Amino acid sequence: MRHSEPATALDDGRWQCHVCQWHCTLAAGEHGRCLVRVGAEDGVIALHDGLISGAVVGPIEDYRLWHLMPGAQMLALGGWGYAFPTDQQRGPYATIPDDPAKQRKLPAEKAASFALAQLCRGVVWNFGDPSVSHEYVLELFQYARSSSRVTALVTTGYETIAALDQLGHYLDAICLDLRAFEDAAYARLSGVAQWRGILELAAHAKQRWGCHVEVLTRLHPGVNDTADQIHGMASWIHDTLGAQTAWHILPGDAGAAATQSAARAKRVGHELGLKFIYGADPQQSTNCPACGNTIIERSGQARVVGLNDGGCSRCGQNIELRTSIFKRGG
Numbered sequence: 001m002r003h004s005e006p007a008t009a010l011d012d013g014r015w016q017c018h019v020c021q022w023h024c025t026l027a028a029g030e031h032g033r034c035l036v037r038v039g040a041e042d043g044v045i046a047l048h049d050g051l052i053s054g055a056v057v058g059p060i061e062d063y064r065l066w067h068l069m070p071g072a073q074m075l076a077l078g079g080w081g082y083a084f085p086t087d088q089q090r091g092p093y094a095t096i097p098d099d100p101a102k103q104r105k106l107p108a109e110k111a112a113s114f115a116l117a118q119l120c121r122g123v124v125w126n127f128g129d130p131s132v133s134h135e136y137v138l139e140l141f142q143y144a145r146s147s148s149r150v151t152a153l154v155t156t157g158y159e160t161i162a163a164l165d166q167l168g169h170y171l172d173a174i175c176l177d178l179r180a181f182e183d184a185a186y187a188r189l190s191g192v193a194q195w196r197g198i199l200e201l202a203a204h205a206k207q208r209w210g211c212h213v214e215v216l217t218r219l220h221p222g223v224n225d226t227a228d229q230i231h232g233m234a235s236w237i238h239d240t241l242g243a244q245t246a247w248h249i250l251p252g253d254a255g256a257a258a259t260q261s262a263a264r265a266k267r268v269g270h271e272l273g274l275k276f277i278y279g280a281d282p283q284q285s286t287n288c289p290a291c292g293n294t295i296i297e298r299s300g301q302a303r304v305v306g307l308n309d310g311g312c313s314r315c316g317q318n319i320e321l322r323t324s325i326f327k328r329g330g
């Protein structure tokens with residue numbers, strides 16, 4: 001089994017794992033907070049390495065990446081384990097199945113080859129939290145990039161900067177699951193109180209590695225939909241990631257209150273200058289923020305219909321879409 005990398009040996013014989021922002025310190029036999037790594041004499045062992053929880057081929061839009069290669073087919077994969085305690089309680093991929101027959105093994109090289117054979121434009125890590133599956137994700141993305149596939153994460157953003165820096169050259173995009181913008185709300189929705197490292201991680205991905213970043217927020221009335229939090233999220237996206245960053249705002253609960261919160265957040269985001277805010281409807285088009293021309297149609301398979309040389313085909317407004325495998329920076 002593979003060992004955590006990055007990790008450091010401590011003077012007392014324990015090891016500290018630096019894969020995610022918990023930085024667990026583990027004696028031999030002690031499990032990390034993710035439940036899928038365990039301390040050993042010679043490091044921290046990734047128990048879930050090489051095991052996948054799901055694999056499916058589908059459109060990139062399913063992963064709320066709407067400004068990256070619109071209409072592209074992707075191989076979506078995922079592993080076991082979550083960084084967040086709430087996800088471990090609620091999510092379907094928290095623990096590795098005991099039954100060996102249900103432990104699906106898929107070497108990263110084979111997964112990348114499968115994506116190529118299926119004519120997928122890329123791979124996206126979607127099931128489970130990539131923050132705790134770092135080594136497999138790194139290997140997968142190295143293979144995928146070597147065959148000119150694009151790579152993306154749907155992530156809590158709880159990776160460490162050190163882990164991200166290992167991925168950086170091979171990582172094209174992230175969809176950041178931004179849960180709240182205040183300590184108590186983040187703690188309630190994720191189980192972590194120290195959440196601001198998530199913002200640093202996303203900013204670093206964009207600024208240091210030229211990653212395409214989109215943001216997804218599910219609004220839960222009375223928890224993360226206060227005026228201060230909505231203002232904070234929209235301002236941070238605008239000021240740090242840029243006015244053309246796509247923000248996907250979905251109702252977190254069934255019912256009218258969550259729908260109203262989402263509509264209010266959309267209004268605030270537009271007032272603060274965000275150009276692309278999407279709701280739950282999967283068929284929303286992308287329109288030029290200057291003249292309203294349709295840039296991407298999403299009735300059926302997404303199609304770019306209004307782009308010319310990186311700008312709106314009607315008025316020339318620059319539109320920050322990523323339509324090739326080449327990064328802008330990083």
Ligand code: SF4
Binds near residue numbers: 019032035038
């Ligand atoms: S991946 Fe995160 S939670 Fe798991 S052992 Fe490492 S630091 Fe701890």
